Structure formats: C-alpha cells, structure tokens
Amino acid sequence: LMQIYRPLNFIGFVYRELRQGLTDIEEMFKLLDQSPEIEDKPGARPLEVTGPVIRFNDVKFNYDPDREILKGVSFEVPAGKTVAIVGPTGAGKSTISRLLYRFYDVTDGSITIDGQDLRDVSQNSLRAAIGMVPQDTVLFNDTIGYNVEYGRPGASQSEIHDAAKMAQVGDFIETLPKGYDTPVGERGLKLSGGEKQRVAIARTILKGPAILILDEATSALDTKTERDIQSALDAVSANRTTVVIAHRLSTVINADEILVLREGHIAERGRHDDLLKRDGLYAQMWNRQREATEAEERLLRTANDP
Numbered sequence: 001l002m003q004i005y006r007p008l009n010f011i012g013f014v015y016r017e018l019r020q021g022l023t024d025i026e027e028m029f030k031l032l033d034q035s036p037e038i039e040d041k042p043g044a045r046p047l048e049v050t051g052p053v054i055r056f057n058d059v060k061f062n063y064d065p066d067r068e069i070l071k072g073v074s075f076e077v078p079a080g081k082t083v084a085i086v087g088p089t090g091a092g093k094s095t096i097s098r099l100l101y102r103f104y105d106v107t108d109g110s111i112t113i114d115g116q117d118l119r120d121v122s123q124n125s126l127r128a129a130i131g132m133v134p135q136d137t138v139l140f141n142d143t144i145g146y147n148v149e150y151g152r153p154g155a156s157q158s159e160i161h162d163a164a165k166m167a168q169v170g171d172f173i174e175t176l177p178k179g180y181d182t183p184v185g186e187r188g189l190k191l192s193g194g195e196k197q198r199v200a201i202a203r204t205i206l207k208g209p210a211i212l213i214l215d216e217a218t219s220a221l222d223t224k225t226e227r228d229i230q231s232a233l234d235a236v237s238a239n240r241t242t243v244v245i246a247h248r249l250s251t252v253i254n255a256d257e258i259l260v261l262r263e264g265h266i267a268e269r270g271r272h273d274d275l276l277k278r279d280g281l282y283a284q285m286w287n288r289q290r291e292a293t294e295a296e297e298r299l300l301r302t303a304n305d306p
C-alpha cells in the first residue's frame with residue numbers, strides 16, 4: 001500500500017505547491033497592478049541609489065489620449081525627506097505614485113531618482129528600491145507570518161517579529177491562538193483595513209527600501225487606530241525619501257513639503273503653517289476636515305454621556 005500511497009502523496013504535494021504558486025502569482029499581479037506595456041530598454045542599467053533624491057520635471061501624463069491627467073507637475077523630494085500630496089478626489093494624486101513605481105511611463109517631461117531617468121533603469125532594480133504601502137493591501141492566503149516575511153523572503157523569525165512590533169501589529173498577532181502561524185485571507189482570519197495596512201507597513205519595514213510611497217486609507221479610523229498607524233508610518237518613513245498621499249492632518253503637519261494638487265496642477269505648495277496662513281484651497285480643506293472631526297467627537301461624547 002505504501003508504494004501506491006507515496007507517489008499519490010507526492011502528487012498531492014506538487015499539486016498543493018503549484019496551486020499555492022498560482023494563487024500567489026495572481027495575487028502578486030493584482031498587488032502590483034502590472035502593466036505589461038512597460039518594458040526594460042535594451043541594456044537597461046540597475047538603478048544606483050545614492051541619495052535618494054526624487055525629481056518630477058514638468059511631468060505630463062494621460063491614460064487616454066483625449067484627457068490629460070497631469071498637466072506639468074514639478075517637485076523634488078530631497079534625500080530622507082517627506083513630501084505629502086493632498087487635493088480633491090480625481091486630482092491625480094495616486095497617478096503620481098503609479099508613475100514613480102513605473103506602472104506607466106510619463107507622456108512628457110521626466111522623473112529621475114538620483115539623476116537617473118526611470119525609463120533608463122531596470123524595473124527590477126527600481127522596484128527593489130521602493131516600498132509601496134497601498135490603501136488596500138492584498139494579503140496572501142497564507143499565514144500572517146508569511147505575509148510579513150514577503151517583504152524580505154528568508155528573513156529570520158526575530159526580524160519578522162521586530163518588524164511587526166515596529167508596525168504596531170505585533171501585539172495583535174501575539175494574541176491570535178496560532179500567533180504568526182495563523183492563516184489569513186479568504187480561507188483564514190479576516191483582518192480590518194487598519195490591521196491590513198499595518199501588516200503592509202511591517203512588510204515594508206522588513207524590506208527596508210530607500211524610497212517609500214504611502215497611500216493613506218481615506219476611510220475613517222478611530223483615534224487609537226489612527227495613532228497606531230501614525231506611529232507605524234513614522235517608524236517606516238524615518239530617514240527614508242517618502243512620498244505620501246495624505247488624508248490625515250497628523251501626517252501632513254509633519255511633512256517637509258505639502259503639494260496641493262488640483263486638476264493636474266500643483267495649486268499651492270509649502271509647509272502646513274504657511275499654507276494655513278495663505279487661506280486658500282489647503283486652508284479650506286483642513287478647516288472642513290477639522291469641523292467634521294469636531295462634530296464626530298461631539299457626537300461620540302453625547303453617545304457616551306447618558
């Protein structure tokens with residue numbers, strides 16, 4: 001019987017590995033939102049990271065020929081600094097992060113990292129240098145430990161645990177009955193948006209990229225979750241060149257420069273206090289957000305006060 005069982009068992013093993021491989025590849029493509037039209041130039045060189053300093057030089061971009069999304073955007077992110085991008089919905093904020101990760105090539109102008117045009121370097125080296133924390137993280141159907149380890153396959157258990165702790169998700173994982181071996185995703189534990197984003201931050205801390213792109217979730221978070229995520233983000237962005245698509249006051253207050261994007265143009269730019277003093281679009285946006293937060297807090301206080 002063993003003679004029949006062994007090969008069957010082996011086939012089962014291969015099947016499971018293949019299936020796992022397939023789901024992971026599917027997930028990965030979803031995760032990376034790969035655009036197959038982007039190819040390496042013949043002889044593309046690996047990106048050499050020194051600063052890293054990011055520059056957008058008069059960048060124009062359209063997805064469809066008849067509609068320009070970015071209409072000449074220029075800015076610089078000095079090494080180790082944070083630039084926050086804010087603006088109304090549809091202004092082109094996420095498009096900037098997609099161009100930096102080179103999901104698409106610019107229509108006109110250029111983007112450079114340490115003086116190297118993104119179109120001249122290999123995509124592998126570019127993506128190795130960038131950590132991306134998206135709004136909605138896709139988790140693999142695997143253990144939560146694997147989902148963190150994915151940032152740097154082969155990392156040790158203690159490195160994985162340290163990254164999770166730094167991302168403010170370690171204590172949560174330790175309360176799970178199977179800890180880091182708990183399966184997550186469709187067939188396992190469902191995580192909240194805030195927990196998923198912290199897993200993505202842990203993954204990025206483990207990857208240790210020189211450049212960071214953060215896309216903050218727009219959904220309302222309770223104060224504690226917001227504070228936890230903020231300290232996770234502070235841990236991951238410290239001393240890294242960071243571009244953040246910001247929705248929260250706590251993030252923009254500390255940014256080195258804020259770009260207010262409107263209809264594909266930078267309408268205002270500067271630090272938080274300066275922009276508030278200008279009393280323009282930025283001041284309007286934050287006053288509105290502050291009023292909404294205050295109203296919410298009043299509501300909560302009344303609900304808690306019998």
Ligand code: ATP
Nearest residue numbers: 063064069087088089090091092093094095096245
């Ligand atoms: P939000 O705050 O709502 O996320 P955003 O400022 O990040 O908005 P983008 O996602 O950059 O805006 O989109 C800018 C414009 O480009 C929008 O009008 C959007 O409809 C359009 N757009 C985005 N992705 C594509 C695409 N793949 N194909 C065509 N148009 C797109």
